Amino acid sequence: MSVLSGRFNVVDVAIGLLVVALIPVAYVAFLLFRTAKPVITSVEPAQLTYIEERASAGTQVSGKLKVRGRGLQPVLRATIDSQAAIAFVFETPESADVLFGEVPEGEHDLILYDGVQEVARAHKAVTIPAKASTSPTARMRVVGMLINLDEPTARSLRPGQRFPASGRPEAELVALGDPGPDLRRVSEAKGTVHVLVDGRWQRPAAFVMSCDAAVPEECRVNGITLGFANRVMPVPGTAPPLTIKIDEVVPAAPPLMADARVRFVAHAEAADLLKIGDVDEGALAVDGRGAVVVAIASRQIVAGETSVQAPVDTTQSQALIRGADRVALIDATLRMGVDPARVGFHYRTRPIAAGTALTFTTGRYVIKGTVLAVSVRSPEPAKP
Amino acid sequence: MRSFDGERWWAAAMAGGALLGVAYTLSPLTVVVACGAIAMTAVAGQGLPREERRWLMAILGVAFALRAAAVCALFLLSPHNTQGAGILFGDESYALYRSWRMRDVLLGIPMLKYDYLIAYDVYGRSNYLTAITFVQTLFGPAPYALRLLNALMFVGAVLLLFRVTRRAFGPAVAFAGLLVLLFLPTLFFWSISLLKESLYFVLTAVVFAAAAAGLSARSWPARAGLAVIASAALWALRDLRTGAVILAVGGIAIGVACRWIFAKPWRIWSAAGAVAVVALAVVVQPRVQAMVLNGLDRAATEHTGHVFTVGHAYKLLDAPFYVFPHAGQEYSLTPAEAARFVVRGIASYLVVPLPWQIATTGELVYLPEQVFWYVLIVLAPIGVVAGYRRDPMVTSLLVGYLIPTAAVVALTTGNVGTLIRHRTLIVPYLIWLSAMGACAAAVRLSAARQKP
Numbered sequence: 031m032s033v034l035s036g037r038f039n040v041v042d043v044a045i046g047l048l049v050v051a052l053i054p055v056a057y058v059a060f061l062l063f064r065t066a067k068p069v070i071t072s073v074e075p076a077q078l079t080y081i082e083e084r085a086s087a088g089t090q091v092s093g094k095l096k097v098r099g100r101g102l103q104p105v106l107r108a109t110i111d112s113q114a115a116i117a118f119v120f121e122t123p124e125s126a127d128v129l130f131g132e133v134p135e136g137e138h139d140l141i142l143y144d145g146v147q148e149v150a151r152a153h154k155a156v157t158i159p160a161k162a163s164t165s166p167t168a169r170m171r172v173v174g175m176l177i178n179l180d181e182p183t184a185r186s187l188r189p190g191q192r193f194p195a196s197g198r199p200e201a202e203l204v205a206l207g208d209p210g211p212d213l214r215r216v217s218e219a220k221g222t223v224h225v226l227v228d229g230r231w232q233r234p235a236a237f238v239m240s241c242d243a244a245v246p247e248e249c250r251v252n253g254i255t256l257g258f259a260n261r262v263m264p265v266p267g268t269a270p271p272l273t274i275k276i277d278e279v280v281p282a283a284p285p286l287m288a289d290a291r292v293r294f295v296a297h298a299e300a301a302d303l304l305k306i307g308d309v310d311e312g313a314l315a316v317d318g319r320g321a322v323v324v325a326i327a328s329r330q331i332v333a334g335e336t337s338v339q340a341p342v343d344t345t346q347s348q349a350l351i352r353g354a355d356r357v358a359l360i361d362a363t364l365r366m367g368v369d370p371a372r373v374g375f376h377y378r379t380r381p382i383a384a385g386t387a388l389t390f391t392t393g394r395y396v397i398k399g400t401v402l403a404v405s406v407r408s409p410e411p412a413k414p
Numbered sequence: 415m416r417s418f419d420g421e422r423w424w425a426a427a428m429a430g431g432a433l434l435g436v437a438y439t440l441s442p443l444t445v446v447v448a449c450g451a452i453a454m455t456a457v458a459g460q461g462l463p464r465e466e467r468r469w470l471m472a473i474l475g476v477a478f479a480l481r482a483a484a485v486c487a488l489f490l491l492s493p494h495n496t497q498g499a500g501i502l503f504g505d506e507s508y509a510l511y512r513s514w515r516m517r518d519v520l521l522g523i524p525m526l527k528y529d530y531l532i533a534y535d536v537y538g539r540s541n542y543l544t545a546i547t548f549v550q551t552l553f554g555p556a557p558y559a560l561r562l563l564n565a566l567m568f569v570g571a572v573l574l575l576f577r578v579t580r581r582a583f584g585p586a587v588a589f590a591g592l593l594v595l596l597f598l599p600t601l602f603f604w605s606i607s608l609l610k611e612s613l614y615f616v617l618t619a620v621v622f623a624a625a626a627a628g629l630s631a632r633s634w635p636a637r638a639g640l641a642v643i644a645s646a647a648l649w650a651l652r653d654l655r656t657g658a659v660i661l662a663v664g665g666i667a668i669g670v671a672c673r674w675i676f677a678k679p680w681r682i683w684s685a686a687g688a689v690a691v692v693a694l695a696v697v698v699q700p701r702v703q704a705m706v707l708n709g710l711d712r713a714a715t716e717h718t719g720h721v722f723t724v725g726h727a728y729k730l731l732d733a734p735f736y737v738f739p740h741a742g743q744e745y746s747l748t749p750a751e752a753a754r755f756v757v758r759g760i761a762s763y764l765v766v767p768l769p770w771q772i773a774t775t776g777e778l779v780y781l782p783e784q785v786f787w788y789v790l791i792v793l794a795p796i797g798v799v800a801g802y803r804r805d806p807m808v809t810s811l812l813v814g815y816l817i818p819t820a821a822v823v824a825l826t827t828g829n830v831g832t833l834i835r836h837r838t839l840i841v842p843y844l845i846w847l848s849a850m851g852a853c854a855a856a857v858r859l860s861a862a863r864q865k866p
Contacts, residue, residue: 044425048432059440066493089527103497104511105518107526117528120511123493129528145523 066101073097073140073155082129089116090250095128102126107143110156133158168243169282173236173317174274177212184209184231193267200267205316207234236317238282278313285319285367288406292388294360294399298331301358303395312391313378319367327361443559450566451478458573466585477596481565481606489558499557506608510557516547540653542610564612568605571619578626579846582805590849600783600838614654618662620647625666626808661818669814673807710752713825714745720828726773727828728766730758763824764791766833790848797851815843
């Protein structure tokens with residue numbers, strides 16, 4: 031091996047040159063690849079909108095923070111103290127939103143993580159005021175079926191019970207139906223079937239609950255949105271928890287009693303089905319709102335027309351088959367509980383006024399009609 | 415031990431090794447893609463004459479170098495942090511960030527509820543997301559190297575079509591098409607984007623090349639092998655775009671049918687008769703007519719969905735249908751309205767946006783390519799005739815591949831930007847016919863000039 035000088039051979043020189051060459055390479059690489067550390071410059075509360083609903087996917091969003099700073103990145107993880115936020119929604123390297131759920135009142139740190147590494151922290155940047163001052167609340171009546179009860183519990187329930195029994199009540203039992211076997215609905219591909227749950231009981235009930243009305247068009251109890259039929263939720267304040275399958279949600283105040291004159295139309299053969307005393311069971315009739323037939327003014331059989339949907343496949347337009355028929359016109363008076371609405375009144379969840387449609391459902395028949403007149407009988411609230 | 419005396423290569427080898435190590439440390443995926451590009455360039459010219467091979471390697475070298483330069487420029491101009499990505503198109507950020515969230519799930523990195531929601535969202539789920547998640551799980555987050563990987567896939571797809579069309583139409587047409595596909599600006603930026611377009615293109619190109627080779631192969635094992643390859647590509651295509659498999663299989667079927675029909679004069683007459691019978695059935699048979707009209711009603715719904723959104727819209731239905739803007743509206747077109755809808759759809763597909771309809775800066779920038787599109791459209795019919803004389807099967811398959819995609823896009827789009835984006839899907843197949851047309855026209859003109 032040749033020697034270039036007395037003490038260094040070519041390999042030594044090459045290594046030296048390589049080291050020298052690597053210094054600018056390393057410097058340029060450092061400039062290009064160094065990570066600008068995210069910095070939070072401000073954290074401000076922001077207005078919640080409907081759009082946050084998607085990001086929360088059913089979880090209660092208690093608030094939104096507008097985070098401004100430098101070097102913010104698309105996939106960061108935010109926590110408020112040690113509690114994970116619901117979402118960190120990146121907008122630009124200078125701006126992002128943080129959505130969070132229930133956080134105790136007081137001052138908290140906002141911390142950003144890249145994976146598991148903390149990259150930014152804003153000390154005492156999140157202030158959660160006392161709940162009463164921030165969350166607008168409303169009271170609603172939740173009507174549904176208490177399910178999965180044992181027999182003693184099913185029989186021990188009484189209207190007027192408050193939950194919890196002592197302290198600030200979170201729910202009040204205002205109406206009860208009769209207990210019965212726990213008949214559950216099970217969905218399958220073509221529809222639903224009902225099955226009996228061995229040894230368990232159910233009972234129609236109506237509760238008045240306080241709910242959080244912070245989000246427009248929703249009212250939530252413990253983060254669960256009321257207003258979805260068939261939603262199953264624990265009744266707040268109950269221990270062990272009672273489980274209710276929501277049938278409908280109506281205002282907390284007892285309804286006003288109203289009489290509605292309705293003209294029902296049915297096949298002639300069904301004219302006699304409607305009877306005085308029949309109750310509309312379109313929703314559980316435990317809260318005094320369910321319409322009751324109190325008078326039948328006339329039953330007429332007249333010439334009319336019947337339409338049925340023609341069987342079609344996906345390649346055909348929808349079509350009706352019509353034929354001349356005899357139809358029954360039944361003028362009846364219904365007594366029902368109605369609730370004041372922004373315009374007029376609502377029967378359960380639908381507006382009711384002269385001209386609106388009304389469907390009357392019982393276990394024996396379903397009949398449709400048109401409301402001819404409504405008179406609210408008394409300004410006094412009806413008893414539940 | 416071997417002596418280094420008198421050897422000069424070792425210095426370069428050491429420096430190269432060190433640089434490779436540095437490069438691999440900085441971006442391992444880039445090194446893997448570079449190796450792939452070198453291998454692709456070496457393989458692409460196999461079997462070609464020496465001169466063509468030299469040209470092909472030079473073109474590929476320039477194509478790869480330009481793409482690498484563009485990605486490098488994007489890297490230099492973007493924020494340098496662990497998640498900087500130099501986003502070119504809005505949809506890129508969605509795909510990239512979602513893949514990072516999916517990777518975090520795989521690696522057990524803590525995330526927020528919203529991150530899980532995005533990662534598992536049914537909307538937008540595709541094999542492309544799975545692929546880039548897998549790659550980034552292996553190599554780490556690599557937004558820029560992913561662009562290079564997409565560019566490699568795009569160039570690979572172009573090379574597949576180049577080899578098919580070179581055998582079918584000769585080197586002039588193949589090289590003309592190759593140059594356009596590699597350097598047309600829109601396709602250039604598509605190729606380095608983080609969108610699914612490169613994967614879609616390479617999969618459809620694999621199906622096309624496998625079909626073209628399989629239909630001309632003489633041995634059954636070769637055909638079976640190609641069928642397996644095509645099936646695998648179709649499987650990967652299934653969720654990349656709505657109806658992707660139907661469009662690809664339909665395209666091949668139409669191509670094979672065209673080849674079969676145009677092979678014998680009596681078949682042409684029979685096919686013409688069949689078309690006439692179908693047309694008559696549409697006119698006189700209410701069931702058939704309802705079926706066709708229902709399909710067009712659904713297309714009209716899709717079309718107005720595009721019209722009633724933000725952006726530069728164009729209209730295909732009669733004016734009264736646009737009086738009350740409403741997305742998802744259902745229509746029941748009369749036969750006359752449906753006919754006008756179809757005619758306007760085809761015409762708009764070919765000419766929109768006309769130069770005097772340009773409304774945005776983006777469309778103005780696109781204008782030269784729009785003019786080029788007109789040239790492609792004019793030359794394509796000449797290319798179909800000339801190409802069919804050279805290789806009827808490949809020509810038929812190219813035509814077959816164009817028709818379903820063009821028909822669907824023509825009747826369902828109502829937004830200029832969307833039209834341009836979706837119309838570009840057929841350019842990689844149209845270009846060879848247009849290039850064939852250009853060559854045939856040039857030969858004809860040259861011959862006419864040489865006549866005394």
